[in-house]
Amino acid sequence: GAGVSQSPSNKVTEKGKDVELRCDPISGHTALYWYRQSLGQGLEFLIYFQGNSAPDKSGLPSDRFSAERTGGSVSTLTIQRTQQEDSAVYLCASSAQTGASSEAFFGQGTRLTVV
Amino acid sequence: AQSVTQLGSHVSVSEGALVLLRCNYSSSVPPYLFWYVQYPNQGLQLLLKYTTGATLVKGINGFEAEFKKSETSFHLTKPSAHMSDAAEYFCVHRGTGGFKTIFGAGTRLFVKA
Numbered sequence: 001g002a003g004v005s006q007s008p009s010n011k012v013t014e015k016g017k018d019v020e021l022r023c024d025p026i027s028g029h030t031a032l033y034w035y036r037q038s039l040g041q042g043l044e045f046l047i048y049f050q051g052n053s054a055p056d057k058s059g060l061p062s063d064r065f066s067a068e069r070t071g072g073s074v075s076t077l078t079i080q081r082t083q084q085e086d087s088a089v090y091l092c093a094s095s096a097q098t099g100a101s102s103e104a105f106f107g108q109g110t111r112l113t114v115v
Numbered sequence: 116a117q118s119v120t121q122l123g124s125h126v127s128v129s130e131g132a133l134v135l136l137r138c139n140y141s142s143s144v145p146p147y148l149f150w151y152v153q154y155p156n157q158g159l160q161l162l163l164k165y166t167t168g169a170t171l172v173k174g175i176n177g178f179e180a181e182f183k184k185s186e187t188s189f190h191l192t193k194p195s196a197h198m199s200d201a202a203e204y205f206c207v208h209r210g211t212g213g214f215k216t217i218f219g220a221g222t223r224l225f226v227k228a
Contacts, residue, residue: 004158033216035216035218041220042205042218042219042220042221043205043218043221044218045215045216045217045218048215048216056215058215059215091158091159093159101147101164101166101167101209103149103161103164104161104216105161106151106158106159106160107158108157108158109158
């Protein structure tokens with residue numbers, strides 16, 4: 001596609017439910033990143049994929065969070081047993097190269113609200 | 116540990132005035148540094164980046180930033196602010212040895228007519 005696509009754009013869920021957030025990176029981009037932007041806080045790195053593998057999962061805040069990427073393309077971020085503190089905008093980005101200097105292109109984000 | 120500090124969560128300038136958004140980083144490894152901008156209701160967009168070579172980098176929309184290793188700074192400037200520059204700006208650090216990306220807290224720029 002022309003850009004990074006994330007779905008849904010908005011998600012309201014009840015506390016304790018599981019949610020899946022989807023990211024479609026730019027076609028051919030090998031690197032994919034997930035970030036979280038919480039109200040009043042900066043962007044927080046969650047996880048990085050190089051192809052289908054995740055060499056850096058250090059940012060996942062708890063074991064309720066997991067992510068996978070299949071076919072070197074689409075990625076899903078799953079949050080189990082959601083809590084109110086999980087409410088945030090979840091951003092996905094992709095880049096064409098795996099080098100740390102490469103530019104990342106961001107999606108519009110998924111706004112998650114846990115009630 | 117790597118960190119990024121943006122001085123001033125809000126900066127207000129008059130149209131036509133100099134824009135200066137400050138960013139300091141701490142890192143034990145050589146950094147790659149980026150500035151991203153987020154316009155209202157839009158996604159993040161890369162303004163400019165420093166990797167190696169020339170320490171003064173120019174970006175889109177007339178912005179530039181200078182990497183100063185001795186000061187561990189990467190301040191963003193624009194000689195003359197425009198109303199359309201009103202947005203939130205993020206300074207970003209990525210270590211050359213890895214892919215963990217550290218964002219600053221962001222600086223919201225207001226431009227007064």
